[in-house]
Amino acid sequence: MTAKLRQRNNVSDARKLVVANLSKSFGSTPILKDVSFEIEEGEFVCFLGPSGCGKTTLLLCLAGLESPSAGEIYKNGQTITAAPPSQRDVGIVFQSYALFPNLSVYDNIAFGLVNLKWSKDKIREAVGGLVSLLSLEGHANKYPSQLSGGQQQRVALARALAVSPSLLLLDEPLSALDAQVRARLRGEIRDLQQRLKITTVMVTHDQEEAQTLADRIVLMNAGRIEQIGTPWQIYNEPATPFVADFMGVSNLLSGVVRAQDEVACDQFALHCKTQDHPVGTKVQLLLRPEDIAVVAPPNMPEQAPTNLLNATIVKIEHLGAVVRAHVMNPSGLKLKVDISKRDFDPVRHAVSQELSVTIAPTDIRLFTE
Amino acid sequence: MNTQSLKGLSVSLFARSKPQIMERSDWLVRWVCVAYCVAALCTIVLPVGALFLRSLNNADGAYVGLQNYLTYFGTSALFDSFLNSLLVSLVTATIVVPMAFAYAYGLLRTCMPFKSFFRGVALIPLLIPGVLKAIALVYLFGNQGLLREWLFGHPLYGPIGIIGASVIWTFPFAVLIMLTALQHVDQRLYHAAAVLKTSAWRTFLHVTWPSCRYGVTTAFLVVTVSVFTDFGIAKVIGGDFRVLATDIYKEVVGQQNFEMGAVISVMLLIPAVLVFVLERRVASKQVAQFTGRSLPYTPKPSGWRDGVFLGWCIAVTVFIASMLGMAQFASLVKFWPYNLSLTFAHYEFEIEGVGWMNFSNSIWMATLAASFGTLIVFIGAYVVEKARRDIGLRKVLQLFMLLPMAIPGLVLGLAYLIFINTPGNPAGWLYGGMAILVISTVTHLYSVPHLTCLTALKGLDREIESVGLSLNTSVTRMLTQVTLPVCLAALLDVWLYIFLCAMTTLSAVIFLYSSDTKLASIAVIHIDETGRVASAAAMAMLLVYVCLAVRLAHHLIAQKVLRKFQPWRTS
Numbered sequence: 001m002t003a004k005l006r007q008r009n010n011v012s013d014a015r016k017l018v019v020a021n022l023s024k025s026f027g028s029t030p031i032l033k034d035v036s037f038e039i040e041e042g043e044f045v046c047f048l049g050p051s052g053c054g055k056t057t058l059l060l061c062l063a064g065l066e067s068p069s070a071g072e073i074y075k076n077g078q079t080i081t082a083a084p085p086s087q088r089d090v091g092i093v094f095q096s097y098a099l100f101p102n103l104s105v106y107d108n109i110a111f112g113l114v115n116l117k118w119s120k121d122k123i124r125e126a127v128g129g130l131v132s133l134l135s136l137e138g139h140a141n142k143y144p145s146q147l148s149g150g151q152q153q154r155v156a157l158a159r160a161l162a163v164s165p166s167l168l169l170l171d172e173p174l175s176a177l178d179a180q181v182r183a184r185l186r187g188e189i190r191d192l193q194q195r196l197k198i199t200t201v202m203v204t205h206d207q208e209e210a211q212t213l214a215d216r217i218v219l220m221n222a223g224r225i226e227q228i229g230t231p232w233q234i235y236n237e238p239a240t241p242f243v244a245d246f247m248g249v250s251n252l253l254s255g256v257v258r259a260q261d262e263v264a265c266d267q268f269a270l271h272c273k274t275q276d277h278p279v280g281t282k283v284q285l286l287l288r289p290e291d292i293a294v295v296a297p298p299n300m301p302e303q304a305p306t307n308l309l310n311a312t313i314v315k316i317e318h319l320g321a322v323v324r325a326h327v328m329n330p331s332g333l334k335l336k337v338d339i340s341k342r343d344f345d346p347v348r349h350a351v352s353q354e355l356s357v358t359i360a361p362t363d364i365r366l367f368t369e
Numbered sequence: 370m371n372t373q374s375l376k377g378l379s380v381s382l383f384a385r386s387k388p389q390i391m392e393r394s395d396w397l398v399r400w401v402c403v404a405y406c407v408a409a410l411c412t413i414v415l416p417v418g419a420l421f422l423r424s425l426n427n428a429d430g431a432y433v434g435l436q437n438y439l440t441y442f443g444t445s446a447l448f449d450s451f452l453n454s455l456l457v458s459l460v461t462a463t464i465v466v467p468m469a470f471a472y473a474y475g476l477l478r479t480c481m482p483f484k485s486f487f488r489g490v491a492l493i494p495l496l497i498p499g500v501l502k503a504i505a506l507v508y509l510f511g512n513q514g515l516l517r518e519w520l521f522g523h524p525l526y527g528p529i530g531i532i533g534a535s536v537i538w539t540f541p542f543a544v545l546i547m548l549t550a551l552q553h554v555d556q557r558l559y560h561a562a563a564v565l566k567t568s569a570w571r572t573f574l575h576v577t578w579p580s581c582r583y584g585v586t587t588a589f590l591v592v593t594v595s596v597f598t599d600f601g602i603a604k605v606i607g608g609d610f611r612v613l614a615t616d617i618y619k620e621v622v623g624q625q626n627f628e629m630g631a632v633i634s635v636m637l638l639i640p641a642v643l644v645f646v647l648e649r650r651v652a653s654k655q656v657a658q659f660t661g662r663s664l665p666y667t668p669k670p671s672g673w674r675d676g677v678f679l680g681w682c683i684a685v686t687v688f689i690a691s692m693l694g695m696a697q698f699a700s701l702v703k704f705w706p707y708n709l710s711l712t713f714a715h716y717e718f719e720i721e722g723v724g725w726m727n728f729s730n731s732i733w734m735a736t737l738a739a740s741f742g743t744l745i746v747f748i749g750a751y752v753v754e755k756a757r758r759d760i761g762l763r764k765v766l767q768l769f770m771l772l773p774m775a776i777p778g779l780v781l782g783l784a785y786l787i788f789i790n791t792p793g794n795p796a797g798w799l800y801g802g803m804a805i806l807v808i809s810t811v812t813h814l815y816s817v818p819h820l821t822c823l824t825a826l827k828g829l830d831r832e833i834e835s836v837g838l839s840l841n842t843s844v845t846r847m848l849t850q851v852t853l854p855v856c857l858a859a860l861l862d863v864w865l866y867i868f869l870c871a872m873t874t875l876s877a878v879i880f881l882y883s884s885d886t887k888l889a890s891i892a893v894i895h896i897d898e899t900g901r902v903a904s905a906a907a908m909a910m911l912l913v914y915v916c917l918a919v920r921l922a923h924h925l926i927a928q929k930v931l932r933k934f935q936p937w938r939t940s
Contacts, residue, residue, distance in 0.1 A: 065757075065835050067389040084392040086841040098832035102854040102934075111850075112840035163840060 526608030550584020
C-alpha cells in the first residue's frame with residue numbers, strides 16, 4: 001500500500017488531478033466503489049451516467065464538499081483529500097444556479113474577488129471583462145430573479161471563473177434549461193474552456209452533451225467506472241454492453257460462439273470477429289442501427305453479402321436526418337435499422353413491406369455474457 | 370472460508386473511516402450547536418425533570434413514589450377536572466374546525482370580495498388577550514349581559530363560557546392552518562376531475578378532502594391541546610366548573626401544595642406530549658403533497674356560493690367586532706348595566722398592587738423577549754439548517770427546538786418555579802426578576818418562530834453555502850451579505866409574533882412574577898378577582914391597543930425596510 005502511495009507521489013512533476021481508489025458510502029449504502037482515474041491539466045472531462053450512479057458525489061468529493069470514506073485525491077502530486085473547499089482553488093456551478101438572490105449580477109460575480117480583498121478598481125475591471133466574455137452586457141445591475149435561466153447560469157459561470165480557479169466543476173449546469181438555450185450555452189462553455197484552458201469537470205446524464213463537450217468521458221454506473229475514454233472510443237468501442245446501451249440506440253442480441261468468426265443467434269448465424277472468444281461461450285452482440293444497411297431489390301448486390309437477413313417493417317420513426325425502421329425477421333428477431341433520408345422511399349419503406357438488411361462482420365461488437 | 374473473503378473481512382473490519390473535512394465554519398457551527406443543546410437542557414429538560422421529581426415527593430421533600438398520584442386518582446373532584454378539560458377542549462375543536470374551514474375556504478376557493486380585509490379580521494383575536502374574550506362574553510351573555518336571553522337561561526359561567534371564549538381564541542390558529550392546507554392543491558387535479566365529468570361531491574371527496582385532511586387533523590389537534598392547557602379563560606369564566614389548569618393554580622397559589630400541583634401538571638403534560646407526537650407525524654406526511662411544479666388554484670366566480678361564504682365571513686366579522694366594541698364600551702361605562710354614562714374612572718386602577726406599572730412592565734418584557742428571542746431563534750435555526758456535519762447533533766437540536774410546543778405554558782411556568790427554587794441552583798438569583806419572565810416566555814414560544822426561520826432559510830438553495838465555501842467566504846460575510854438580508858422579512862415577522870404573544874401571555878409567567886415585575890396580563894386576572902370587571906376590561910383593552918399599534922407599525926416599518934434592503938423582491 002505504501003509503495004503504491006509513493007508511486008503515486010512520484011507523478012508530482014505532472015500537473016494532474018489524480019483520484020486513487022476513492023470510495024464513499026452514506027451509512028451502509030455505498031455510493032462510490034473504488035474509483036480511480038486521472039485528469040490532465042486543461043482537459044475537459046465529463047462524468048456521465050444514469051441518475052444515482054454516484055457522479056455528483058464524485059464531483060462533490062473533488063470540491064471538498066463531501067468527505068470520501070476511503071481513497072485519496074492528489075493535485076499536482078500532493079494529497080488534497082482532507083483539504084477544505086476554501087483551500088482547493090475550485091470554481092463550482094450548480095444546476096440550480098445558486099446565485100445570491102439579494103445581490104446584483106455585478107455583486108454576484110465580484111463576490112469571490114471581495115473575499116480575496118482585491119481593490120475596487122481591479123474588481124470593476126475583472127467583472128467588466130467577465131460580463132463581456134459571457135455576453136451579459138446591460139445586465140450587471142439587475143438581480144438574478146430578473147434574468148432568464150440561461151443568463152442566470154452565465155452569471156454563475158462568471159462568478160465561478162472570476163477567481164481564476166485551477167479547476168472548474170460543473171454539476172449538471174444545463175439540465176434546468178430548455179433545449180435551444182442548452183445547445184447554445186453548451187457551445188459557449190466549450191469555447192470558453194478552450195480559450196481559458198481551464199481544467200474542467202462536468203457532471204451530466206445526457207450522453208449527447210458529454211459527447212459534444214468532453215475531451216474524455218468517465219462513464220459511471222452504480223458507483224463504479226464502466227469505461228474511460230474519448231467520446232469516439234466510448235461510442236465506437238464500448239467496453240461493456242451497459243456502455244453500448246447508454247451511449248445510444250443499439251441492438252443487443254444474445255448468442256453462442258459456434259465456430260471461429262461465427263455466432264449462432266436463435267435461428268440464424270452471424271459472421272463477425274470472434275477474436276479471443278472461444279467456441280461455446282455465450283456472448284452478447286452489439287449492432288448499431290446506423291451500421292445496418294438495407295439491401296432491398298433495386299440496389300441488390302450481385303453477390304449475396306454476408307449476414308443477409310429478410311425482415312418485415314413493423315414501425316417507422318421519422319427522426320429528421322434519418323428514418324428509423326423497426327423490422328422483424330420471420331423467426332421473431334427484432335432490429336432497429338437507420339435509413340438515411342436520401343435512401344428513404346416512402347412506398348417501399350412502409351409498415352408491413354418486406355426488405356433485406358445486412359451488416360458487415362467488422363461492425364458487430366462482441367461482449368462475453 | 371477462503372483467503373479472499375478473509376481478506377475482505379479484515380479490510381472491512383479495520384478500514385477506519387476517514388475523518389470528515391472540517392472548515393473553520395464547521396467548527397463554529399459545531400460549538401454553537403453544543404451551546405444550544407446545553408441551553409435547552411437548562412431551560413427545558415432540567416426544569417421539567419425537577420417538576421417530575423417534585424411530583425414524587427411529599428411536602429417535607431421525602432420521596433414517596435407514586436403516593437401523590439394515588440391520592441390524585443382517589444380524589445374524584447380532582448379527576449373530574451381532567452374529564453372536564455377533555456370535554457371542553459374536544460367540543461371547542463369540533464366547533465372551531467368547521468368554522469375555520471368554511472372561513473378559509475371562502476378566502477381561497479371563492480371569488481367573494483374584500484378577501485384581504487377578512488383575512489385580517491380572522492387574525493384579530495390574536496391581538497386580544499384570552500381573558501378579555503371571556504370578559505366580553507360576560508358582558509354579552511352573563512347574568513346582566515346584553516344578549517343573555519340567547520342562552521335560554523343556561524348559565525354562562527362554566528362549560529358554555531369556556532367553550533365560547535375558547536372558540537374565539539383558537540379561531541385564528543385554525544384559520545391559519547386551514548389556509549395553508551387549502552392553498553396546497555394543484556389546479557390541474559381539478560381540471561382532470563372536470564374533464565372526467567366528476568360530480569362536485571366526488572371532486573370534493575377525492576381532490577379537495579385528501580389535499581387538506583392533514584390540515585384539518587392538525588387544526589383539530591392544535592385547538593384541542595390549546596384549550597386543554599389554557600388557564601386564563603377558565604379562570605375568568607369557569608365559575609365552579611373545574612378544569613386541570615385552574616386546579617394547578619389553586620393548588621399552587623391557593624394552597625401552596627406544590628406536590629399536587631406537580632402531579633396535575635404531569636396529567637396536563639402527558640396528553641399534550643401525545644398530541645405533539647401525533648401532530649408531528651401528521652405534519653411529516655403533509656410534506657410531499659404540493660411541489661414547485663403544481664399549478665395554484667384560481668377560483669371561478671359563482672353567485673350563490675360566493676354569497677354564502679361572504680355572509681359567513683361577515684357574520685364572523687360582526688361577532689368579533691361586537692365583542693371588542695362591547696369590551697371597550699363596558700370599560701368606559703360608569704356602572705354596567707345601571708348607569709351607562711361614560712367615564713375614564715376604570716382606567717385609574719386604584720386597586721392594591723395594580724397600576725400603570727404593570728402595563729409598562731408588559732411592554733418592556735415583550736420588547737426584551739421579542740428582541741432576544743428573534744436573535745436566539747434565528748441563530749438556532751441557522752445552525753440547524755446549515756450544519757453540514759454533525760447530523761446527529763442537528764437532529765437532537767431540532768427536537769429540542771420543537772419540544773416547547775409540547776409543554777403547556779402553565780407546566781413550564783411551574784417547572785421553572787420549582788427548578789429555580791431548588792436549594793443550590795446557581796440560577797436562583799433570577800427568581801422574581803424580569804429575566805426569568807423573558808426566558809420562560811421565549812422558551813414557551815420558541816417552536817413557531819423556529820419553524821418560520823427554518824422555512825425562510827430553506828428558501829435559499831442549499832448549494833449557496835457550497836458556493837460560498839468554494840469562494841473562500843467567511844461565515845460572517847455569508848451571514849451578513851446573503852443570509853440575513855434574505856431572511857429579513859421572516860425575522861420581522863418573528864419579532865412581531867413573539868412581541869404579541871408576550872403581551873398577552875399568562876400561563877408561562879403566572880407563577881414567576883414578583884410585585885415589581887407583575888405584567889398587565891396578570892393584573893387583568895387580579896383585577897377580575899376583586900370583582901371590578903370594568904377595570905379588568907380597561908387594562909385588557911390597553912393591551913389590545915398596544916398590540917394593534919405595534920402590528921400597524923410593524924406593517925409600515927416592514928414595508929419600508931423591505932423596499933430598502935430587498936430591492937430584488939419588488940421586481
